[in-house]
Structures are given as structure tokens and as C-alpha cells.
Amino acid sequence: MSENNTLEGKVVLITGAAHRIGATTARTLHAAGANIVLHYRNSATAAEALQQELNALRADSATLVQGDLLDTPSLAKIVQQAHAAWGRLDVLINNASTFYPTPVGTVTEEQWHDLMGSNLKAPFFLSQAAASHLKRERGCIVNIVDIHADRPLKAHPVYSMAKAGLVMMTKSLACELGPEVRVNAIAPGAILWPENEMDDDTKAKILERTFLKRQGSPQDIARAALFLIRDADYTSGQVLKVDGGRSLNS
DSSP states (O other): OOTTSOOTTOEEEETTOSSHHHHHHHHHHHHTTOEEEEEESSOHHHHHHHHHHHHHHSTTOEEEEEOOTTOGGGHHHHHHHHHHHHTOOOEEEEOOOOOOOOOTTTOOHHHHHHHHIIIIIHHHHHHHHHHHHHHHHTOEEEEEOOGGGTSOOTTOHHHHHHHHHHHHHHHHHHHHHTTTOEEEEEEEOSSSOOSSOOOHHHHHHHHHTSSSOSOOOHHHHHHHHHIIIIIOTTOOSOEEEESTTGGGOO
16 A cells, blocks of 8 residues: 555545544544545544544545444444445454453453453454455554553453453454455554543653653554554554553553
8 A cells, every 4th residue: 555655545444433543543544545434333423523524625535334333243234334435445443442440359241241342352343344345455454452452451351351352363363364454453552541530640650651751642543553554565463552662661
């Protein structure tokens, strides 16, 4: 995809695209020329606003697909709808994620299925459904993982295990889908604070553990995705850590 340094004519499906990192990534890849399929579950208003924003910049360049990623039988349909929009699918970005604490001793089976489903099971079955389309276009998959796939986050064992599984999925699918499809991952660090409350003291301690001593931005993740999609033709099975060095600091 790097010959002309543009994504013009390429089609990108982004899960969880209505907010936060997903929305910023959609804007960045759209600016590079891609047509964007914005997946959402419940955030119809935000998704529609983003679609209108992108289509105002370039007509008929963004479309929507709604679906519950925990409903495994519907995942193939999401991919089919994405492919049908422009008759091709070049990139799948598994961005959608669920995050909340599950201290040992409190974990329910419902929480297990929710966290494993959104962070691991859905990305796998979406990738499986998209594989034939991606092979045809010699496309790629980008998974959004987490630095806590390597170093568990206290009180979040199920989430940490799910993201660790997503890292192994990245490596396994790079093996399974090559040579036609490249599969890589991005591991964000302190980019956006959790939507649930986090006190200022905790935030300060997290930033102190980064080498750059500052918070990153969703744009840092979006630019990493652009690099992996457009410029990293000989890169597959890798995890790009975008964390200001935090994962190297104990």
C-alpha cells in the first residue's frame, strides 16, 4: 500500500469508531484518502455525526454499520456490509474494547464473557470473516491491544488476559494469513484516561513512570495505525508500543 503514499480507494473497517481512539483513527485514515466503514453498537448519534463530518470533506467516503460484537453470528454480517459498501475491504482495525475492574473473588461469568468477547473473541471472528476479502486486496489487520497484555493491571485480570490473548492472536494470524495479509497490533499506554473516574494522584503517578513524562493523545495511535497500514509493507506479527516508554519502566 505504500507505492503512492496514499490510501486512496482503500476501504477500512474500524470497530468502535464513534468515539475516542476509533474516531480519531477514522479521521486520520480518511485524510490519507481511505473510505471508512464506521462500526458502532449503541452510539448512533456520534457515529452519524462522524459520518456526516467525513462525507462533508469527501462525498460518499464514509458509511455506517451497526452491530453487537458479542453476538458472534452477526460478525460475518458486519464484514459483509462493510465489503458491500464499495465492493472491497482492505483493512480491518479491531479497536472496540470493554474495560472495567474485575478483582479476583468478584468475577462473574457474565463479566468474563463480556471482556473476553469484546477484547478477543470478536476480533478473532471478525478477522476470520474478513480474511478472504483482505487476501484478495493484499490488505492488513491492525489490533488495538494494551501495554497491560505484558504487565497485568492490578484488579483487571480478565481484561489483561484478554488483551494478552489478542497479542497472541496478532502473531498467530500473521502466520495463518501471510503472505497476502499483514497482521500487526498497537499497544497504547497513557493515551486516554478510563471513562470511569481516576483521581489526579493516580494519573500523576502513571505519567511519572513514562520516560517522556507526559500523556499521549489519540492522534499518536492514529498515526501509528497509518504507518502500519500504509508504510510498513515488510512488517507483520509485531506489536508497536505507543506508551512514552512506560512499558520499560518498572
